[in-house]
Amino acid sequence: MSGPYDDIIDLPHPTSERHPRMSMANRAAQFSPFAALTGYDAAVRETARHTGARAELTEEEKSALDAKLRLLVPGADAAITFFQPDGRKEGGAYVTVTSKVKRIDGPAHEIILTNGRRIPIDDVLEVE
Template sequence: MSSICNNQMPYQKYFPVFPMSLDHRAAQFAPFAALNGFAETIAMKGKQYDLRPFLAEDQLFELNFKINLLSQLDDKNQAIKINYFEEEDGKDKGKINELCEKISKIDFKRKRILLANQTSIPFKNIIDIDFYK
């Protein structure tokens, strides 16, 4: 019995620890994105939007007159300057754009103006139309 007690296990004071590289050490304390896509959502909330403009009755009448006049023109290469509201995600928020382009087609069935650069603008988003050559 005394032989078992006297034969102690050798105690190793220092374990062989190799120094960690700076890259691995920095990775332990680096921040991580716990919520994926959260930064993009915050950026979208900080974006400045315009509210959809509401046109008065006489402005709607004038706009309707201009659209009908455009549909009856013989010159399909008529260039127009169009101010329109571009929606963001189908809401009443977005931005107001101005575009100078030639008309490709006026689609009364789908209530859209198609421009030569393949832009399709719904009638409800049009704010103003001006003619020029």
């Protein structure tokens, strides 16, 4: 069987004497995706990130929480679940921190833990 390229089919691959062969990494870089919109992926990820809403406590839950808060004394171990607002978006997430209570600051309305964390009492959901 003969074809139009029979005269060149068995010739060696041409190589330039002036230009060295391109490395495989550089060759692959030519075909890598181009990010025309810088920061677009980060903006999409930020928009897709889920934040929760703050839970509203009933009067019974508030009184039970108030009773637990009165039992907190300096040096007591406590697991405190509180609402931590998101710095970039509306909403936030509930976080549980386990530490010893350093003191309760009445005027500032905060619980101060020995690890240095300050938790606003209005954000507390549960104390164990």
